[in-house]
Every structure is written in C-alpha cells, then in structure tokens.
Amino acid sequence: MLKVSYNASDQLQSFLTSFRPLGPAKSPVNLLRRRYGDVSCSLARRAHAPVRAVVSADQGNPVRSEPGTVASTGTVTGTLADRLRLRSLTEDGLSYKEKFIVRCYEVGINKTATVETIANLLQEVGCNHAQSVGFSTDGFATTTTMRKLHLIWVTARMHIEIYKYPAWSDVIEIETWCQSEGRIGTRRDWILKDCATGEVIGRATSKWVMMNQDTRRLQKVTDEVRDEYLVFCPRELRLAFPEDNNSSLQKIPKLEDSAQYSKLRLKPRRADLDMNQHVNNVTYIGWVLESIPQEIIDTHELEVITLDYRRECQQDDVVDSLTAPEFPEETVSELGGTNGTPRGHEGTQFLHLLRLSGDGQEINRGRTQWRKKPSR
Template sequence: MTMMDAVMSSGRLINTQSWPIGDVGDARRARPTSWRTTTRAVNGNAVLAPERFPGSGSLLERSSYCPRRNVESFSIRSYEVGENRKISIATLANLLQEVACNHARNNGFSVDGFATTLSMRKYGLIWVITRIHIEVEEYPKWGDNIEIDSWFQFQGKNGTRRDWRVTNTRTGKVIARATSTFALMNEQTRRLARINDDVRNEFCLYVLHPPSWVFVDDAVTKKPISKLSEYQHVKENLKPSLADLDMNQHVNNATYMNWILESLPREVHTKNELNSMTLEFRCECKRENTINACSSLEIDDKNDESSSTFTHLLYLVGSDKEVSRSRTTWRKPSF
C-alpha cells in the first residue's frame, strides 16, 4: 500500500507530502507527490525503486528523486482528548508513529511492522527502538489542526534515528519535538547486530542530507536514566489488553507511557502539565506479561515549585526484569 496526496476516505488524514532530495525547506512550499514502489534490477541486483502513480508522470530514477521526509496533517478529534480537551502524550506518540510508519511504507519498506528493506530481510535483521524523547510546549486541543514533519538519518556508526517536528497549522508555531534511536537486531537470535555495508548503502538513499536534528542541544535527549531502586509510587499487576498490542504482538509504546503516568498520584496530573518524557526500552513486553509501574520524585527537584522531575521503572512481575526506564518533567499548567 502507498500514501496518497489526497484526503483519505476516513477523513482522518488531511494531507501527505513526500519530500524530494535536495528540498528540505518549508513543507508548505513543497509540491506533494504520490508514490508507489516497485522492485527492479540495477547492475544485476534487485532494488526498491519509487515510481509515481499512473497519470502523474513516468518512472523516476531512484538516484535523482526519492522521498527523504514525510509531512502529514491531522485534525484532533473529540475522542482523542481528555478532560482538559487536550490530547495526551501517548496520543501524540501514536500520531508520531503513524507518520514514521507511513514514511517507511511509502518508501517501499515492508509493512509487517518492522520496516525492513531487501538487504535486511536477506540477513534476517529488524529494527528495534531503543529510546524516544518527546518535548511538548503546547498540547493540541480538540479541533486543532497539526502538521507533523519527520525524517530519518544515521546515528553514529551503528545506529539510526528519526526526528519529528509538530506545528500548529493555524498559528505556525512549533508545539512539540521528538527524537528516537534505533538499533538492528537479528530476528532469530534476538541479539543486536551491526549495520553492514549492504544495509547502510541501501538506507543511504533514504536518509536526510545534510543531517538535521530537531533538538539543537541533544544532551538532554541522551541524558542517562539511572535504575530506580527505591520508589515512592507504584501501580501493580498491570496486564496488557488486546488493544495494547501492535501488529508484532508486542505492547505498543504508547501503552508504556500510559502505565508510567498511571503510577503517579492524581494530584501530580491536576497541579502540573507534562513537559517531556524520555523512555529507554530494555526488553520486550507481550500479552502474557504482568507489569509493575514504579515512580519516584528526583531529589534535586523537591524544592522547585515551578517544575519537577520523576524517574520511572516498568518491570516484569516474577522476574524483576526491566521493561523500560523513563524520566518525565513537569511544569505548571498552561491555560
């Protein structure tokens, strides 16, 4: 399946755009392009080749035109907001994931949930997310229209990253930013693997050049999260529901966020607004697992009236194996 540059029949997706090589400017200046992907031979090797839909032009050479960014617009619906008429960070995370998955699908990667390429399938490799950091300056409200811009690039020698920028389309204000890191894993052994030359060369066609980072200072997004040995708050015996599972039969990342927030007292939510969340993913969580969610206020922030920071831990009941470590920062609510 491929993305179209028109309103989908459900009305959920307002517009999608694929960015050509060399054009990394304002999304509103980019010309929308419809794509599908075929397999063709280049120098005797099978490669993925983007092709415009019938009626929009001839086959385009992969080397001269390839979507390296994806921009989608969304209208916030009533069932996506909470009691404050704003979306939650978990809802935002689902929208970020939607844009990322559409970008991968639009480029011809597999649609099994792992976004693999031909070379990755040849070596039995899949992507696994290792960390995500989201900062929200202003939460979208019911009826707001937002635009999410996302792109993919290499992170060091053996990792990749995806960045997002969220804009309120009425005001033009950037209201949220996010970044995530990924590693390769052998699907059979479940061990991390190196990015070999075949995989790197294939992905070079899709990464952004020159690189662009949504956070000018990446230090906060990479700040280590210490293990929580003692905690003040705990939500015990959390069980994934069928609705919490993704297409790979793993618990969705947004569910982790909800569990983390559920572990905090209600007064934390009513007297503060979530400013940022960082998650480090430690192991898989499946339908049959039971989770305890623990939280503790960081000592340095106990005397700060304007903001506070919590450290969180999700672990498997019965084994004490860590599922994720996370950190949240909070501010006084905006009205």
C-alpha cells in the same frame, strides 16, 4: 454470487459526487478551508490529481518518483489511503510531512491530545514516510534485506517535548526524517507544528536498533541494510534538538526499589501488541503515567518524557510501574513556588522504572518533567 468490481478512484469519485447537491459553498474543500484555513493537498485535489507514486523497479530496490509519474502499465500508482493522506515529501526528498486532525477519541479530560496520541502520531508518520519511499508495509520500515533475514526495528530510546498540546479538531503537521547511527541502528526525528499558526508545538527524537524476529536478539546493522536506507537520509546531520545541552542527551539513572509511588501488576492487553509480536512502545508511556501521583495529574501537564527501552515485553508478562521525584529532598506536597515547581529546580521531574513483577528484571527506565496546567 454477484461479483462487483471497482477501484479506489471510482469509490472516491462516488463519495465526492454525493456532496455536489450542497453547492460550491458547501463542498468538502470549501468546508475544510473555512474550518481549517488553506490546508494543502485538499481532498478534491487528491481525488483528481496524480499522486506521488512509488514504483518498485525490481521487487527489491525502492524507487521514489515525482508527482504524476505512472507505472509501466500507464496507470497512476497509489492506494485510496495514499490519496486521502495530507502528505508530501520535502523538496529535497529527504524528509516527509503529514497533516492530522485531532479527533475526539484522541483527547483527554482537558480536551487536548494525550501524550499517547502524540506518540502514536509520531509512529504513524514515521511508518508512512517509510512506505512513501518504497519500504515494506509488512513491518515498521523494514528493508528488503531485513525481511530476508527476519530482522525488525525496535525502539531503544524515545524523547518527546511538547510545548503546547493541540486541542480537539486542531490540525497539526508533523515533519520527520531518519539518519544512520552507524552500526548501532538508526535515528528518527520529528517536528510538530500547529497548522493554523505555523507555531512549533513539539519536537521528538528516537533511536532504533535491529532485532532478529526469530531469536529476539539484537544485531548490528550491516552495510547492505545501511545502503538500502541511506539513500533516503539527509547527507548532513539534521537534528530536531541541535542544542548541545538539550535534555534528550541526558542519561537516566536507575530508580531503586524503594520508589515513593507505584502501580503494581499491570498486564498487557491483546490490543497492546503490535505487528512485531510484542508490546508496542507507546503502551510503555501509559504504564509510566499510571504511577504518577494524582496531585500532579490534577494540577500539571507533561512537558518532557524520555524513555530508555531495556527489554521487550510479551503478552504474558506482568509489569510493575515505579515512580519517585528525581530530587529526593522534594516531595509532591512540597512542590512549592508560584509556578508549582520544586524550589531550586526547573520543572517538576520524576524518575520511572518499569520492571517484571516476578523477577524484577528492568524493562524500561524513564524521566518525566511537568509544568503547571495553563488556564483555559
């Protein structure tokens, strides 16, 4: 059997060399600059420049190194994926930024990114942040102690506000950071920007709690676990939503069974399961939207979504999605006014409930706010 040996740098160098006959004006870097402007961390610089390396000092304590740092073997660390990602830690090292191109399979009928795409990118950049500072690739930002004790992070609450949806081929930058929530868990925030204009197009915040992967029971965060990730958290409270009256803090009342709209007996697909062996939190967003009335989908776009996760969902579970206007006196046909919002209310709001079809146990409760689709 023929054995071929190569490394990531050789593979990437060969890839870039294949573009050279096109000439300088048509190089990958210049094509990117002409299409997207001055995008930092270009492909060519990633190929030839040292990357921000992550070195494990004692197989347990992650160490963040500066650009150009090399491992004890004298070679620059970092995978091919590390070199290709348009990413960086901020100057203080306590938040992380990464750029993404919106792809054709990530947009919906309006040729703009879906809310599920946005939520997936938030999850991706959060995981990449954790990996960039040395946390495990075996789970969602698990520390050394967590892996020893079979502990994982699970989503308790997610709040996303989208001011402008990016379109197909747009380049967006997402900044993220995390901070402690004491014994309860951790908080992770995000800010989304349009790279072409620098405009903030969205913000998000989330809360995560620890669960034992074997017993599926929640556990308090120990001092040992907190000490492992606090070194990478801002020293002072940093919030994506600093306003005292922001909607991310609002409680969500439980929707009763007599919901106006429903989509019953939704079943998880195999592809909906994640590495923690349960339905991924982004799937819940799709289930919530399944019971939104078609009249709203046709004329409005989602502006705000808040989800409280009550219990995990397994592959064999069957789920009911229930939806009703948050203000009972309003119906979908009465969403009047020139801007399409209910009279007397700011925005078109719905309450949501995901429950098990069999015994009615609550899985998730949510709230969504919608605005009229912009003319394009």
